[in-house]
Amino acid sequence: MNEQERAAAVSGVCREAAEMAAEARRRGGSVRPGAVTPSGWRVVALAPLHDVAGGREDLWAVRAPGADGHVLLIATSTPFPFHRFYARPCSWAEAEHLVAAWRARAAGTEALLAAARAATVARPRGGGSHAGDVGGQHAAAVDPRTPGREPLR
Amino acid sequence: MILGGGPDGDDNDRRAALLLALLRLSRDPELLPRLEAALAGLGDGRRPSGAVRHADRRLLRRLGERLPETLGPEDAQAWDTERRAEGEEAAAAATAVRLGLAPPAGTPPRVAEAMRAAGELVARLDAGEEVEAGATTAAGWTVVGRTGLERVAAWLPSDLWALLAPGGAELVFVATGGGAPELWDWDRVGDALEYRRGMLGFTEAFVRVADAADPAKQAARAAAREALERAGVARHGTENRGPSVLHLLDGRPVRAERAFLLGAEGHGPGVEALRVDLGPPFVGPPPGRPWAEQVWARPLGGGEWRRGRLRPEADRVMFVDEPGAEEAGPPPGAAAGKRRKRSLEADLLASAWVKRKAAVGGAYARLLHAALADSVWRHSDGDIHEAGPRDAAGLVAQLAGAGTYTDWAWGGPVGVLDEEVLSDLGALGWRRIGV
DSSP states (O other): OOOOHHHHHHHHHHOOOOOHHHHHHTTTTTOTTTTTTTTEEEEEEEEEEETTEEEEEEEEEEEOOOTOOOOEEEEEETTTOOOOOEEEOOOHHHHHHHHHHHHHHHHHHHHHHHHHHHHHHHHHOOOOHHHHHHHHOOOOOOTTTTTTOOOOO | OTTTTTTTTHHHHHHHHHHHHHHHHHHOOHHHHHHHHHHHTSSSSSOOSSSSSSHHHHHHHHHTTTHHHHSOHHHEEEEEEHHHHHHHHHHHHHHHHHTTOOOOTTHHHHHHHHHHHHHHHHHHHHOOOOOOOTOOOOOOOEEEEEEEOOOTTSSSEEEEEEEEEEEOOOEEEEESSSSSEEEEEEEHHHHHHHHHHHHHHHHHHHEEEHHHHHHHHHHHHHHHHHHHHHHHHEEEEEEEEETEEEEETEEEEEEEEEEEETTTTGGOOOEEEEOOOOOSSSSSSSSOOGGOOOOEEEETTEEEEEEEEEOOOOOOOOOOEOTTTOOOOSOOOTTTTSSOOOOOOHHHHHHHHHHHHHOHHHHHHHHHHHHHHEEEETTTTTTTEEOOOHHHHHHHHHTSSSSOHHHHHSSSSSSSSHHHHHHHHHHHHEEEOOO
C-alpha cells in the first residue's frame, strides 16, 4: 500500500467510525470492541478521551483487515448540538499523553486528600475545636483519622 | 442625540429609537426580521423592557457594526461608549462572582468567608503569582493543597483547593474557576478521586490492549529488546592475565576470577573478587580510578567479605588484603565547605525504625515505595525530594535490606498513600506535596 492509498484508507475508516458512532447513538447505545467497520477494520478497544460539556469524545483502536493488521487510533467527537460525529486519526503519543494526564490527575487528587487529612490530623486540638466546629458551637467527638465531614454553616 | 430620543430620554428610549431608525434604513435580509421581532417585543413599540438579554447583545453588536451606515459620527460614538460601559460592567460583575466577592443571597457567613478566601487565591493566580501549600490569605486561611480539575467548559471549576480556616479549626475544599467558588465536601472529593482512578484504568487498559494488538508495535518492541541485549553484550569484555581473568564493563575492571592472594600464592589462582567502589547503577561506565585507588573485596565464606586492592601483573592478577581499603577523596556529593543538602534517602536510611519496619513487613516496604514513587516531597527546611519509581524502588531495597530495585519497582500498590508511612515520613520532617 503506497502513501496515497494509506491516506485514503485512514480517511475512509475515520468516516466509517464517525458513521458507526452516529448510528449507535441513534439507537441509544454505543460502539463496542469487536465491532467491524464496513471496510473490515475491527474495533480493538475504546476509551473515553474526555468528557466534554454537552458532548463527548472517544478514542478508538481499530485493526486493519488482512495480514498487515496494523492498529490505527481514531478520536471521534460529537460537539454540541450533536448533529453529527467527527473523526480524526490520533497518534500513539496522544494516547500515552492521555494516560499520563489521568495518572497525574489521580495522583494530584490523592496528594490533595492526603495533605488535607494530614492537616486535619495535625491541627491543634487541646482546648480548640474539632472537625466540623464552626465558631465553637459544635463539639462532636471526631476520630482524628477521619476528618470532619460536616458542612460549614 | 440619537434619532427619536428626547434630551431626558433614558437608555431604553435611545435603544428603541436606534432600532426603529435601523429598521427603516437597513436592507439587511437577516437583520430585518430580527429587528421586527425585537420591536414587536417592545410592548409599546418604543421601549424594550428589562435588561438586555444575551441574544439581544448579539443583535445590538450587529447593529453597532452598521452604525456608520445609519448614524452621524457623534451618535455612533455615543452608542459605542454606552455599549462598552455595559460590557465592562458585566465583566466586572462576573469577576466579582468568580473571586467570591458576590456570594448568593442567603450564603452562610462562614461559607462566604471561605469563598472569599479562595477567590483571593484565584486573584493571586490570575496575577501570575505562585500560590503553594502554606500560603495564607489576608483573613488567615492557609492553603493545604491545590490540584487541577478537568476544565471542559469555561464556566466550570478548574482548581480544587484544600484550605484550613484561621486557627486550624476546620478544613474546607473549595473549587474555583469560571463561576463562583463552590464548597465541596469530603465525599465529593473522594468521588472525584474515584472518577480519575477509573479514567486512568480505562485509558491504561485501552493503550495496553491497542499496543498488544498492533504487530508493528510488537516488532518494534522485539527489535528494541534485541538491541538492548546486543548493547549489553557489547559493553562486557574480558582480559586474560595468565590464568587470571578480568571482567570488564565499558573497558574497566569490575570482577576478577582465578586471581592469586598475596602471601598465599602457593595456593594457586583461587580468588574471586568484586569491585565495590562502583557506586549506584545506571550512572554510566565505572569510575576510571588507578588500580591503587580501586576498592575490591573477596569472599571469606559465610557471607563475609574482606576488602583489598587488585594488582594486575603481566601473567597474573594479585589480590592484596587491605580490610580498611577506601576510595580516595571525599564521598560522592560531599563537596568540602558546602552545606550538606538534606536528602530524603539519607534521612530514611538513618531512621532505625523505618528500616526496621521495611525489613520486617513487605507490605510496609511496598507502601513506602507507593508513597515515594513519582511524587514530590518537601522537608520543613525547604529541601525538595523527587523520585521516579526506579529510584524509589532502589531506596526501598536498601531500607528493607532485601533485593534490588527490580524487586520493588513493579507490582506494588499504586496510588495508595498509607497513613503510617505518611506519619513516619512526617516525623522526619518530610511532607508529600504533589506529583
